[in-house]
Amino acid sequence: MSPIENLIQRLSPNGVAFKELGEIAELVRGNGMPKTDFTESGIGAIHYGQIYTYYGTWTTKTISFVSPETARKLAKVDPGDVIITNTSENVEDVGKAVAWLGDEQIVTGGHATVLKHDQDPKFIAYWLQSPGFQIQKRRHATGTKVIDVSAKNLAKIKIPVPPVEVQREIVRVLDAFSALEAELEAELEARRRQYAYYRDKLLTFEETSV
Incomplete structure (x- = not known):
């Protein structure tokens, strides 16, 4: 329980x-x-x-x-x-x-x-x-x-x-998950930007004459 x-x-x-x-x-x-x-x-x-x-x-x-x-x-x-x-x-x-x-x-x-x-x-x-x-x-x-x-x-x-004490405990749990979700979304966005940076950097070449 x-x-x-x-x-x-x-x-x-x-x-x-x-x-x-x-x-x-x-x-x-x-x-x-x-x-x-x-x-x-x-x-x-x-x-x-x-x-x-x-x-x-x-x-x-x-x-x-x-x-x-x-x-x-x-x-x-x-x-x-x-x-x-x-x-x-x-x-x-x-x-x-x-x-x-x-x-x-x-x-x-x-x-x-x-x-x-x-x-x-x-x-x-x-x-x-x-x-x-x-x-x-x-x-x-x-x-x-x-x-x-x-x-x-x-x-x-x-x-x-439910009693207010129960309401507050439910809120505490949901707030914790909301904070975690925001943290994960921020981390994911940082990884997306990192991926885009390296993709563009690694796939960009200077054209040279043969």
């Missing part, structure tokens, strides 16, 4: 409960915030499109900002909140999430929903990558060219809710 299984058996002897997201979190739908609102500094902001292209499972910094005046009109994201995308061009990507672990309140805009909860934020963000979530979101997805899973439907999705 693994350490996590032992922990579950000790802290949750009757098994892990499943609850709807709407039971464990307040879901706040974002609005507005086109990229033209971005400024060089100000209040941190995460655009839904950046969750697809830039952010991983969690972040402590934003790459975009809006003015304090603009921020007042947008959905607020407090430390520990999770931002979920509501819209995508395909069903595989819709519902991608990022946990905000920075120290200050930031904002988000349309096509995104903020989960405000008292669970481990990384646990929720990791679970939103799992097959269990992928299967459920497909049942609630609507649209053809543009796929949408509304905040109302997200609230119906059932998530396992």
Whole structure:
């Protein structure tokens, strides 16, 4: 039996409960915030499109900002909140999430929903990558060219809710594997560059006359 299984058996002897997201979190739908609102500094902001292209499972910094005046009109994201995308061009990507672990309140805009909860934020963000979530979101997805899973439907999705101590242990293990994966990818990229260098060097010759 693994350490996590032992922990579950000790802290949750009757098994892990499943609850709807709407039971464990307040879901706040974002609005507005086109990229033209971005400024060089100000209040941190995460655009839904950046969750697809830039952010991983969690972040402590934003790459975009809006003015304090603009921020007042947008959905607020407090430390520990999770931002979920509501819209995508395909069903595989819709519902991608990022946990905000920075120290200050930031904002988000349309096509995104903020989960405000008292669970481990990384646990929720990791679970939103799992097959269990992928299967459920497909049942609630609507649209053809543009796929949408509304905040109302997200609230119906059932998530396992083990004790927070168990959540943190799961996160610790997944973080370790994520760090290892990043290290291996960096090593692989270095080897690719090395290969390209020697390939070009060894296969380049000066033409000489016979």
